[in-house]
Amino acid sequence: MLKVPCNVTDQIHVLSQCRFLPPSAPLFSSFRRRNAATRCASLTRPPVVAALVSDKGEPCVQSGSGSLADRLRLGTLVEDGLSYKEKFIVRCYEVGINKTATVETIANLLQEVGCNHAQGVGFSTDGFATTPTMRKLHLIWVTARMHIEIYKYPAWGDVVEIETWCQGEGRIGTRRDWILKDYATGQVIGRATSKWVMMNQDTRRLQKVSDDVRDEYLVHCPRDLRLAFPEENNSSLKKIPKLEDPGHYSRLGLMPRRADLDMNQHVNNVTYIGWVLESMPQETINSHELQTITLDYRRECQQDDLVDSLTSVEEVENGGDEAVSELNGSNGYISSDKQDSRQFLHLLRLSSDGLEINRGRTVWRKKQQR
Numbered sequence: 001m002l003k004v005p006c007n008v009t010d011q012i013h014v015l016s017q018c019r020f021l022p023p024s025a026p027l028f029s030s031f032r033r034r035n036a037a038t039r040c041a042s043l044t045r046p047p048v049v050a051a052l053v054s055d056k057g058e059p060c061v062q063s064g065s066g067s068l069a070d071r072l073r074l075g076t077l078v079e080d081g082l083s084y085k086e087k088f089i090v091r092c093y094e095v096g097i098n099k100t101a102t103v104e105t106i107a108n109l110l111q112e113v114g115c116n117h118a119q120g121v122g123f124s125t126d127g128f129a130t131t132p133t134m135r136k137l138h139l140i141w142v143t144a145r146m147h148i149e150i151y152k153y154p155a156w157g158d159v160v161e162i163e164t165w166c167q168g169e170g171r172i173g174t175r176r177d178w179i180l181k182d183y184a185t186g187q188v189i190g191r192a193t194s195k196w197v198m199m200n201q202d203t204r205r206l207q208k209v210s211d212d213v214r215d216e217y218l219v220h221c222p223r224d225l226r227l228a229f230p231e232e233n234n235s236s237l238k239k240i241p242k243l244e245d246p247g248h249y250s251r252l253g254l255m256p257r258r259a260d261l262d263m264n265q266h267v268n269n270v271t272y273i274g275w276v277l278e279s280m281p282q283e284t285i286n287s288h289e290l291q292t293i294t295l296d297y298r299r300e301c302q303q304d305d306l307v308d309s310l311t312s313v314e315e316v317e318n319g320g321d322e323a324v325s326e327l328n329g330s331n332g333y334i335s336s337d338k339q340d341s342r343q344f345l346h347l348l349r350l351s352s353d354g355l356e357i358n359r360g361r362t363v364w365r366k367k368q369q370r
Contacts, residue, residue: 177229344364
């Protein structure tokens with residue numbers, strides 16, 4: 001039960017619904033005699049929680065009906081109010097040629113649960129997690145780095161539970177982490193971490209995080225440092241060298257679609273993942289599946305820009321990244337088969353002048369028979 005540190009009445013709405021089986025079908029006649037033809041299912045929904053900040057700067061958690069989206073969304077703040085969990089069903093249009101969710105689907109779900117978390121604690125509903133001070137000063141969050149590891153891809157119809165939390169990242173931005181689980185089994189199927197910096201929406205220049213903004217979001221962050229990747233020297237920390245032209249593989253002149261632009265008026269960070277994969281060799285796509293992707297965002301991309309995607313094989317020692325360990329604790333993860341893995345470096349650049357937009361690294365594992 002969440003403890004309310006300010007004077008707000010806690011309201012919990014529990015919906016109970018009785019469902020009666022139709023008596024007309026002969027198929028159910030024997031079942032009716034044994035079970036009295038009636039089954040009553042109590043559907044208990046967790047309270048819709050909105051966390052606010054009191055005039056003393058303390059978290060103030062209020063339960064209530066919220067918006068229609070809040071009432072229907074399968075997400076809630078966890079007990080301490082410092083992280084957020086939400087469940088998602090994998091839709092048919094979110095799977096690819098392997099009949100499992102694509103990495104773009106995973107990245108979109110990470111973005112969705114992060115935004116829902118921000119809205120759940122009272123931040124904006126018209127931007128990506130902007131605080132009141134940020135909106136007043138026309139400031140937005142932009143992605144600086146994204147690292148995703150997928151140990152098992154969910155299939156169509158699977159239910160994925162994602163937990164997320166954020167915390168400070170020095171004076172220049174914030175960090176957001178995620179843990180992905182198969183809701184049916186509780187197995188950790190992926191982890192992710194990201195870094196975000198602040199940009200002035202009018203000038204498009206980066207800006208340091210002010211004390212006012214820090215005070216607004218740190219009240220909702222874990223008191224102690226919590227990492228989705230707590231291992232020392234884990235792959236999310238590795239620097240990505242710039243791929244030197246020419247790449248081994250390339251796709252030139254990629255054009256942003258109108259649908260690729262987001263509410264911050266630039267190409268959404270998930271679109272870059274698709275562009276990176278466009279220059280992957282087809283034989284690797286056929287025989288391997290993406291295990292890890294790391295992207296460093298260097299420059300925003302606008303609708304009129306044309307983009308070149310370059311890919312080269314990265315030579316590594318000892319078969320690539322360090323093997324991950326067995327499931328362990330709340331930040332746990334599962335072991336991964338590193339046999340026959342392949343590793344690539346990626347570069348996205350403007351076709352017009354060659355300026356670097358994004359650099360990346362991907363690790364691919366051999367596909368398993370399903």
